[in-house]
Amino acid sequence: MPATGYALEKALKRYFGYDRFRPLQQEIVENALANQDVVVIMPTGGGKSLCFQLPALLKSGLTVVVSPLIALMQDQVESLRNNGIPATFLNSTLSRTAQRSREQAILEKKVKLLYMAPERLVGEPFLQFLDLIQHEIGIAGFVIDEAHCISAWGHDFRPEYRQLQILRQRYPQVPIMALTATATPRVRQDISQQLTLQNPQVHVASFNRPNLYYEVRHQNRNSYNELLQIIRQEGGSGIVYCLSRRQVDELAEQLRNDGISALPYHAGMTDEDRRQNQTRFIRDEISVIVATVAFGMGIDKPDVRFVIHYNLPRNLESYYQESGRAGRDGEPARCTLFYSYRDIKTIEYFIDQKPDPDDQRIARQQLRRVVDYAEGTDCRRSIQLSYFGESFPGNCNGCDNCCYPKPVEDWTIEAQKFLSCVARCKQRFGSNHIIDVLRGSKKEKVRRNGHDRLSTHGIGKDKSKEEWRLLARSLIHQGLLEETTDGYSVLKLNQASWEVMRKQRSVFVVVPKEEKVAASVQSSEAREAGERLLQELRSLRKTIASEESIPPYMVFPDSTLRLMAQKQPQTTEEFGELSGVGEYKRQKYGDRFLAVLRAHKQSQASQKPKNRTPNTSSTHEITLELHRQGLSVADIARERNFKESTIADHLAKLLAAGYDVDLNRLISPERQKAILHAVDVLGVSFMKPIYEYLQHQYTYNEIRWVMSWYSSQRSPKQSS
Known part of the structure; x- marks a missing residue:
């Protein structure tokens, strides 16, 4: 088992592709390897999952992870598998045969991480299976994710989490790690008590998210236009939270009417509709999801560029976690809260429906704190962080109150x-x-x-x-x-x-005068010189994600693509040195991304055409010209010293952009017809389901070309 920091960093690079740990991660990993109980309070995007995933790979036995939502555990398992890490889940979506198969794989030591829902984990049938696991291969540890759910003082209390107390009673020597993104000091103490943790090592990371910009705007007649302006200005993926289902549906429809690809998400929809809408959002098929708080812990998308609360949230913990869905990749993102006194009355009505007077009392205090935040004139970060027991000096230069300060008076x-x-x-x-x-x-x-x-x-x-x-x-x-x-x-x-009171300290208060809506804040980071290359890399990532039916970020996050565009590695070894590229992904994806990087460098070194259309780069134009001369894909690849898969990608992009590519030379009309029929039947935009529907009789290149051509027929063509 690795004991030194150097050995841990080598394991970190091997499994996850990162060169160094984030703050607190190494200490937490070392605690876990020493079989200590641990409580981890780390903000969204801070790297909580790695704190238990890396120890699980380095320890003998099975690590059992408690996760509250089926969608969340499935996404995490899929992401781990895409990194070559043996993980699985057991939940109600599996057939009995599939469950038995996975249980057998666990006993054969083919699985290192098992994800479970709390109520299923503590059921007597599974506890008996856990006894067998402990006897046969050993339990390395229990991990309680979203641990704030165990506390009545947490913002998302779930009674089924209280049953997890049985784990310590039944397996007293097995260490427990509890993790959450949001917990006040009282909730932290409650987590330790409820789980009966033994002298736990408590790690509290800073709750400050410096890449997020916070602002509050008052609801008025022009709020929808302001919302629309933010969405159009920020671009990329975003989440809009509303209080009611009706408002979610109406706002999503209104956004679609204004040309924004938006879909709703709330508890009144069927499970299948919610799943489909969430999947389309995660896989970048739509840009905006409009949701109630039902769209919470189940979202695991790192490149959300904005989160807008169109109504007042019920408490600061919820707001911190929901707004924290933005910018998990560390890139700049925006968090906007629209606030009206009408929202307060709506939330108070919900509070009055709670049967327990103590629950009402707690909820009213939480509402009072979030109103203080909305009406506050001090630094937004200072207000948020003080709620979690963390001091912050203010002047963050990342909120409306700091960027557009109101007059200060001596009070x-x-x-x-x-x-x-x-x-x-x-x-x-x-x-x-x-x-x-x-x-x-x-x-x-x-x-x-x-x-x-x-x-x-x-x-x-x-x-x-x-x-x-x-x-x-x-x-x-x-x-x-x-x-x-x-x-x-x-x-x-x-x-x-x-x-x-002793006149030893003065007090200055920000006093709002006439309210003005803060001007929109854009990222100060200049666009990188290789933006065109970055778009090519993103296009390839989307193609691979479509082939494998996974979200694009599971191939590589935006931060890794930017590193590729900046450093432009040309060899497999250089590619593997990039942060975010582990051994598994280097072997799996390296050749395809290197082909794009090498082509870009080759085109930069050669004389580039001056008049280029906006949707293709010069390397694509060279491929197009050779195709028009009658060369086959194999011929073009040999001529340009590229792989055939790279040329196939070029032709697919040219087809999608509406260029004059002779599709009949690439694939016969009869085979085109069969693929189009599969698209009509399945109604999907991913290649893998179509590939399987056609019983593997058609190549991915053929499917991609036809689908690219098909998509181009719905939009204006480029001039050739």
Whole structure:
């Protein structure tokens, strides 16, 4: 078992293609290899999965992973297999024969990672199978993904997660790793207690996502036009969250009418419709998914460029996780929240439907915090991170409040009044009560507690309730005042509070005047010189993904394609050195990507035509000219010293762009007809189902050429 950092980095490169660990990953892996219980709090896109996947490959025995959603576990298993890693899942989608086959593979040590739903894992039939696994091959560890689901204080509590306590009782020596992207200090403690973890190593990564830009806009009559502008400006894939199913359907239809490829996703749809829409989004067939919060943990797409909340979310944890679906690849992305007071009333109605008064109390406090965020005038990151117990100095240069600051005023005297009132009320009340006392209220609660006789009673009549609320929020966000998180809003003084009251510290508050909508922010990163090459690499990735019926990002993420375009490796060894290229993918995909890279370099070195059409590069034009001269695919490949598969890719792209390629010379009309019939029958845009439907009697090149020609008939042709 690798023990040194060097050995771990070699394993990291071999299995996942990365040269170095991200922050905390190596420490967590080392804890897991030492069979310690571990709690990992790491934001979306921070690399949580690798923290348990790498130890699973290096330890003997089977690692069992608890995952809450079937779609999520299937995506993760597919991604692992595409890296050459032996993983599988057991869930209700499998036939009994398939399940027995996978169970046998586990006992034969052909599987290293097994994904399960919590309720299935703790059922007695499977527990008996686990006993057999422990006896025959050993259980390396249990992994509880989305561990916040075990806590009633988490934003997505699931009672079935509580049953996981049985794992420690039944297998006391097997280590447990619990992971989640969002957890307050209270939720972290609850996770450890509920799972009966033994002296767990707790790793909390920074919740800061510097590549995300945050902004809040007030809902108004022009909000839809603003939404449309953001979608068109940002481009790429995006998610729009709404509160109601009806709004999801209406907004998706409205976007389609305005030329945006958008589909809905909500719990009122059939499972099959939801699955199809999600698959089309993940595989880049549509650009926008409009969804309720039902579209949550099941999404695993790294290149989402924007997440828009068209309504107020119910709590900050949900907002952090949902907005965190953007930019998981580390590239710049945008998070926009539209906010209206009507949303507050809608959420309060949902809260009132909860049967448990304690649940209502917790939900109302969570709503209060997200309203504070929406109305906040301080740095958005400071507000978010303080909620998770992390301090941030502000001035992030990545949110509307920092990029478009509002006027700042010295409110030190007002802060001294407010904090003094908190102290005189013995730190036992929330901000609303403190404001009532400051404004001289005669409410029964004020009189009952004798607070109408305090020296601070009525000293704040010169400020409105909203101004005092603004100050209270700002004091909390700046760390000058604390608020309890146990479901009751109670203000507590800290050392900084006393410094303000002793005139040792000044307080400045951002005071909004006339509200202006923040101008759109675009990525400051300049487009790379090799953008044309990058598009060719993306085109090849899409072709491969279509052949294998997998999402494009499972072939290579955008970050790896950009590295290819920047470094332009020309040998297999150079290709394997790229971050994100492991041994398995180097062998599987290396030749095809290297062919594109070599062709690009060859075309750059030669004299390039000056007048090029926007949809093809010079290397494609050379192939087109040789094709028009009557050369076959094999002849063109020999002439250009390329592989035939590269020339086939060129011709497919030319066909899709509508160029004058003689399809009848590539494939006979009879075979074209058979492929088109399969397309009509299956109604799909992936090659693998068509290949199987035609019983492997047609090559992928033939299928690709016909489908490319077919797609070109729906759009205007390029001039040849």
